[in-house]
Amino acid sequence: xxxxxxxxxxxxxxxxxxxxxxxxxxxxxxxxxxxxxxxxxxxxxxxxxxxxxxxxxxxxxxxxxxxxxxxxxxxxxxxxxxxxxxxxxxxxxxxxxxxxxxxxxxxxxxxxxxxxxxxxxxxxxxxxxxxxxxxxxxxxxxxxxxxxxxxxxxxxxxxxxxxxxxxxxxxxxxxxxxxxxxxxxxxxxxxxxxxxxxxxxxxxxxxxxxxxxxxxxxxxxxxxxxxxxxxxxxxxxxxxxxxxxxxxxxxxxxxxxxxxxxxxxxxxxxxxxxxxxxxxxxxxxxxxxxxxxxxxxxxxxxxxxxxxxxxxxxxxxxxxxxxxxxxxxxxxxxxxxxxxxxxxxxxxxxxx
Amino acid sequence: xxxxxxxxxxxxxxxxxxxxxxxxxxxxxxxxxxxxxxxxxxxxxxxxxxxxxxxxxxxxxxxxxxxxxxxxxxxxxxxxxxxxxxxxxxxxxxxxxxxxxxxxxxxxxxxxxxxxxxxxxxxxxxxxxxxxxxxxxxxxxxxxxxxxxxxxxxxxxxxxxxxxxxxxxxxxxxxxxxxxxxxxxxxxxxxxxxxxxxxxxxxxxxxxxxxxxxxxxxxxxxxxxxxxxxxxxxxxxxxxxxxxxxxxxxxxxxxxxxxxxxxxxxxxxxxxxxxxxxxxxxxxxxxxxxxxxxxxxxxxxxxxxxxxxxxxxxxxxxxxxxxxxxxxxxxxxxxxxxxxxxxxxxxxxxxxxxxxxxxxxxxxxxxxxxxxxxxxxxxxxxxxxxxxxxxxxxxxxxxxxxxxxxxxxxxxxxxxxxxxxxxxxxxxxxxxxxxxxxxxxxxxxxxxxxxxxxxxxxxxxxxxxxxxxxxxxxxxxxxxxxxxxxxxxxxxxxxxxxxxxxxx
Ligand SMILES: Nc1ncnc2c1ncn2[C@@H]1O[C@H](COP(=O)(O)OP(=O)(O)OP(=O)(O)O)[C@@H](O)[C@H]1O
Ligand SMILES: [Mg+2]
Ligand SMILES: [Zn+2]
Numbered sequence: 001x002x003x004x005x006x007x008x009x010x011x012x013x014x015x016x017x018x019x020x021x022x023x024x025x026x027x028x029x030x031x032x033x034x035x036x037x038x039x040x041x042x043x044x045x046x047x048x049x050x051x052x053x054x055x056x057x058x059x060x061x062x063x064x065x066x067x068x069x070x071x072x073x074x075x076x077x078x079x080x081x082x083x084x085x086x087x088x089x090x091x092x093x094x095x096x097x098x099x100x101x102x103x104x105x106x107x108x109x110x111x112x113x114x115x116x117x118x119x120x121x122x123x124x125x126x127x128x129x130x131x132x133x134x135x136x137x138x139x140x141x142x143x144x145x146x147x148x149x150x151x152x153x154x155x156x157x158x159x160x161x162x163x164x165x166x167x168x169x170x171x172x173x174x175x176x177x178x179x180x181x182x183x184x185x186x187x188x189x190x191x192x193x194x195x196x197x198x199x200x201x202x203x204x205x206x207x208x209x210x211x212x213x214x215x216x217x218x219x220x221x222x223x224x225x226x227x228x229x230x231x232x233x234x235x236x237x238x239x240x241x242x243x244x245x246x247x248x249x250x251x252x253x254x255x256x257x258x259x260x261x262x263x264x265x266x267x268x269x270x271x272x273x274x275x276x277x278x279x280x281x282x283x284x285x286x287x288x289x290x291x292x293x294x295x296x297x298x299x300x301x302x303x304x305x306x307x308x309x310x311x312x313x314x315x316x317x318x319x320x321x322x323x324x325x326x327x328x329x330x331x332x333x334x335x336x337x338x339x340x341x342x343x344x345x346x347x348x349x350x351x352x
Numbered sequence: 353x354x355x356x357x358x359x360x361x362x363x364x365x366x367x368x369x370x371x372x373x374x375x376x377x378x379x380x381x382x383x384x385x386x387x388x389x390x391x392x393x394x395x396x397x398x399x400x401x402x403x404x405x406x407x408x409x410x411x412x413x414x415x416x417x418x419x420x421x422x423x424x425x426x427x428x429x430x431x432x433x434x435x436x437x438x439x440x441x442x443x444x445x446x447x448x449x450x451x452x453x454x455x456x457x458x459x460x461x462x463x464x465x466x467x468x469x470x471x472x473x474x475x476x477x478x479x480x481x482x483x484x485x486x487x488x489x490x491x492x493x494x495x496x497x498x499x500x501x502x503x504x505x506x507x508x509x510x511x512x513x514x515x516x517x518x519x520x521x522x523x524x525x526x527x528x529x530x531x532x533x534x535x536x537x538x539x540x541x542x543x544x545x546x547x548x549x550x551x552x553x554x555x556x557x558x559x560x561x562x563x564x565x566x567x568x569x570x571x572x573x574x575x576x577x578x579x580x581x582x583x584x585x586x587x588x589x590x591x592x593x594x595x596x597x598x599x600x601x602x603x604x605x606x607x608x609x610x611x612x613x614x615x616x617x618x619x620x621x622x623x624x625x626x627x628x629x630x631x632x633x634x635x636x637x638x639x640x641x642x643x644x645x646x647x648x649x650x651x652x653x654x655x656x657x658x659x660x661x662x663x664x665x666x667x668x669x670x671x672x673x674x675x676x677x678x679x680x681x682x683x684x685x686x687x688x689x690x691x692x693x694x695x696x697x698x699x700x701x702x703x704x705x706x707x708x709x710x711x712x713x714x715x716x717x718x719x720x721x722x723x724x725x726x727x728x729x730x731x732x733x734x735x736x737x738x739x740x741x742x743x744x745x746x747x748x749x750x751x752x753x754x755x756x757x758x759x760x761x762x763x764x765x766x767x768x769x770x771x772x773x774x775x776x777x778x779x780x781x782x783x784x785x786x787x788x789x790x791x792x793x794x795x796x797x798x799x800x801x802x803x804x805x806x807x808x809x810x811x812x813x814x815x816x817x818x819x820x821x822x823x824x825x826x827x828x829x830x831x832x833x834x835x836x837x838x839x840x841x842x843x844x845x846x847x848x849x850x851x852x853x854x855x856x
Contacts, residue, residue, distance in 0.1 A: 126848060129848055130848055146446065171845065202621045
């Protein structure tokens with residue numbers, strides 16, 4: 001018995017990081033902590049889909065899950081804060097994933113922010129159109145944020161469509177977006193939409209209606225949003241209205257503010273040493289920022305920090321070791337600083 | 353234009369409810385007014401309608417953020433665009449923008465805490481205020497609701513604003529509280545328009561239990577038997593959640609918990625579902641209901657007793673706004689008042705906390721100018737929660753402003769706290785006595801508000817006798833039909849294209 005799906009996710013993540021990190025790196029990952037370490041871990045262990053999927057989980061709740069799973073001997077604390085799956089745990093996880101597989105299109109890292117805005121806008125847009133269609137002018141908007149309301153006003157002004165036409169187009173696009181994606185269940189999302197005559201379900205109610213635990217529903221729901229987002233980005237021309245919904249919601253983001261500041265200074269030509277002195281930060285911290293940049297920026301120039309020769313050697317070393325733990329890599333290329341190894345992992349990690 | 357026409361045109365109502373016309377004509381005659389009209393009669397209209405007839409802005413001081421939001425929503429729903437709420441929800445930029453354009457709004461809602469800040473007040477002074485409104489005015493009084501220090505400054509603020517025409521609105525105020533309101537607002541020559549607090553269409557019943565379990569079982573039974581929609585009030589979020597879950601398990605469908613700890617989106621959805629009739633029962637804390645305009649609530653059950661009669665009258669007053677018979681149950685199990693006592697003690701700093709505070713003051717010697725910088729330190733050192741901190745800081749500032757010594761402060765503060773505690777405890781005591789008494793519930797309530805009521809003939813209260821039959825549901829709740837699976841595309845078409853199943 002699992003109780004809740006969060007446990008499965010924790011097990012899964014523990015299984016992935018296999019002995020190489022403390023259990024709290026899993027907590028930070030699910031919580032979406034924007035620190036360089038968490039971000040690197042997400043990439044290193046291919047856990048990016050789960051970044052910030054449970055933002056409101058508290059440390060206390062997390063610990064409770066650990067305690068329960070320890071009690072039933074699924075995991076073992078072999079060193080303080082270091083956990084490992086037992087054979088029993090591996091079996092349980094396998095069983096669980098057979099029953100409730102991980103949602104396929106989940107992409108927390110890429111979409112955790114955009115999907116929030118997308119849902120706020122989409123649900124409000126649908127409610128407003130519905131009330132227009134039903135000629136009902138007295139209703140309360142289900143989304144409360146000012147920005148969302150301002151956005152909607154702008155959207156309606158820009159599109160300048162007859163309400164019937166607009167309704168039909170939005171309908172077609174949403175259907176198009178959802179219909180052709182396999183392995184999602186669109187009703188999870190649609191049941192949560194509010195119209196003129198019926199108010200949408202809360203997450204809790206929807207989970208109950210589809211007889212699944214809330215944590216699993218949450219992931220399913222997010223994976224639908226993420227699916228829609230990737231479809232919209234794939235074919236913006238066929239989905240002009242939905243594409244408009246996500247416009248100007250795209251924040252450069254995904255980086256910590258501090259890393260952004262470092263980036264600015266790098267662009268102005270300062271060296272790591274200078275930036276550290278200037279910002280009164282440790283050299284280490286600035287290096288963390290640069291690794292973060294490397295993870296985030298497709299056009300990151302690694303050549304500025306690592307020589308071609310070192311890149312090649314480190315890449316070779318990475319391929320040789322089974323674990324992605326830095327110290328194992330370092331034993332093969334002892335002359336390369338940790339910083340350079342991390343950068344190479346950040347830039348080429350997936351392909352090595 | 354005569355006011356009946358405005359009523360028809362602006363609000364779409366054909367006649368006034370009792371008291372409304374009187375308040376409005378008094379205001380239009382330029383007289384300051386204190387109006388006490390029963391819960392749900394339509395006090396908002398008493399400032400909105402004259403607002404439309406007067407030149408200038410209407411400034412409404414409102415005690416609760418959620419209430420303020422509800423009022424703004426209500427106006428907007430009625431097509432009024434020129435309305436804004438200035439409160440701590442606004443971001444810095446939004447606030448700045450709002451203040452800059454303040455003169456373009458007709459209705460300005462504001463919290464007292466915001467109103468007393470200097471730049472806001474300065475901006476307010478430049479307005480042409482046609483009407484100054486204090487909603488839920490009993491909050492002004494020490495003896496009314498919870499202590500809100502900034503409310504006591506409203507008299508000063510009113511003066512700063514050039515003593516604009518003022519109306520104070522409340523549903524529940526004893527004569528002591530009314531005198532307090534008039535005094536703190538310095539409302540000279542104020543007209544008092546006082547209507548009975550009585551809501552004759554609400555039957556009042558109290559039931560006693562020995563044990564918590566019995567009370568819980570009775571609640572479940574009532575929820576099964578009574579015709580909804582209904583609200584059950586709890587003093588604890590956790591219990592509201594738990595009982596809602598219990599009820600679901602017992603087959604009472606369409607029930608959801610509601611409290612301040614839920615996500616905003618969830619709260620919105622639940623509130624809307626209730627208004628739309630998709631939910632039949634809400635298990636709520638007192639965060640729910642203020643400003644909720646649902647006409648057909650048939651019953652209100654108190655699983656925990658409120659802290660005082662004022663709150664009780666307001667909470668049961670959410671039932672039967674359409675004028676149809678409704679019922680209020682108070683479920684009491686021995687010792688329930690202990691929880692209330694704990695709650696009020698949690699709101700006020702205790703003696704040991706004040707002693708810690710005293711030490712800190714003597715060491716740190718803060719001044720009026722820098723004391724706010726120590727907020728965090730203070731709350732850490734003395735272990736003050738948010739409510740306690742707000743109160744302490746305010747009292748401290750007041751003291752510093754009057755040039756008081758720190759030693760004087762702590763003894764004064766201790767006295768003040770003791771008084772508050774005593775006053776609150778005696779209010780709880782009054783509730784308990786009422787619960788235990790053998791006399792007509794209604795007459796006693798009226799007596800508390802110094803009204804001499806007349807015995808009500810039918811369905812008055814548990815002591816006068818009533819039948820529960822008219823309040824029972826006729827058919828058992830039908831949970832089956834709602835679970836009909838609808839294809840997602842059909843549902844989306846229904847929402848967006850107004851197309852029903854079977855249509856094309
Ligand atoms: N003259 C009228 N005719 C019909 N309905 C009215 C009239 N005046 C007000 N109402 C309606 O009565 C409901 C209650 O109004 P309102 O919220 O102003 O009551 P209230 O007295 O402020 O209640 P509370 O004591 O809870 O604050 C609203 O739905 C309002 O639209
Ligand atoms: Mg009111
Ligand atoms: Zn009676």
